[in-house]
Amino acid sequence: MGRTRILETADEAVAGIEDGSTVLVGGFGLAGMPFDLIDALIRQGAKDLTIVSNNAGNGEVGLAALLQAGRVRRVLCSFPRQSDSYVFDELYRSGRIELEVVPQGNLAERMRAAGAGIGAFFSPTAVGTPLAEGKEQRTIDGRDYVLEHPIKGDYALIGAHRADEMGNLVYRKTARNFGPVMATAASTTIVQVGEVVPIGSLDPEAVVTPGIFVDRVVRADARHYTVQGAR
């Protein structure tokens, strides 16, 4: 609410996240993952969380660390199973975490709808597949669609490249991924950036996420883990 606050530490940035919250977590694999915010959330202690993210953690860092700490009750994601998703795999197979698989484009669009105030929408994705079972269908101009509902977060934790003191954000390369959509879709959006710059030093034409969508910003050094598949 109101103007963006620039905070000194990741711990201040995640303060107040309640047990049982729905938290949108940015990143595609490790690209764009807000590592410092997630680590601070683990220290903060909120539990029984619903996490919305493209993947369900890689290795034992970031989202995987949060899962490993036992704070997550339910995951909505498009692609949980990966070569290095062993933390999630173990939790899932032992029945200690719930999973809702959502096609990647529907995941993005459901959050976009939440951020844009759309009540629900008809998507052609997943028509005739197991992921459409139990959902309302409609034929519009000869094409079949499935009714999809918005996914709204209590909080979004995202990574961006740079913020100004208004909370305007720019991203870097494919680390942008879900950030701009998640920023719109949460009641409180918390961003970690590599750099905070003074008002007036970002080109307004190049701002990707306007500060109105951003509540809290903290600066944190980018962390570079070995990317899955790197040679």
Add this chain to the structure above:
Amino acid sequence: MVHDKPLTPDQLAAIVARDIPEGAYVNLGIGQPTKVADHLPAGSGVVLHTENGMLNMGPAAVGDDVDPDLTNAGKVPVTELPGASYFHHADSFAMMRGGHLDVCVLGAFQVSATGDLANWHTGAPDAIPAVGGAMDLAIGAKQVFVMMTLFDKKGTAKLVPECTYPLTGVACVSRVYTDVAVFDVGPSGLSVRETFGTTIDELRERLYVPLEAAAG
């Protein structure tokens, strides 16, 4: 080039690359389809889309070019070509759903005679379901090319009357590229465009689907 034997994966990738129209916007799925990029002729003007948010993606990055902020949909580090652009996920999938992408090339477990696609889940009880962008891609591109071996390791056909695996999309596949033949999926059924080391009659004996020879 005339092929009188089943194609190797690289030869198959080259055949797919040959059929991608000049200047097309193309998404190559994870795995085998990624190889198609290596066979696109220089100057083809084909623009590669990666659904994690980039157009005009370049080849895989090696050595100092590896940048953790720049990966493809398989999370492999890649490079950017001049004229590249970055965008968020909702825009990226609008490019599919909105019919802006010309071609996508996907792998498959099974394709049905009417172009249904199964490529995301074997349905095995202990498998963890993971769909990624497969369902969005299957219904999103103007043309969906599937690239697969025609038979699995046990010799069971993957081009089938009806898919037994859970579906990814209904009547969405336009063409099927396999190691032994290329099939068009049309309103009147399957037609064989090319064969590699086999004949339509031999295929008719091994497949349980009606096959026509492609016109022209």
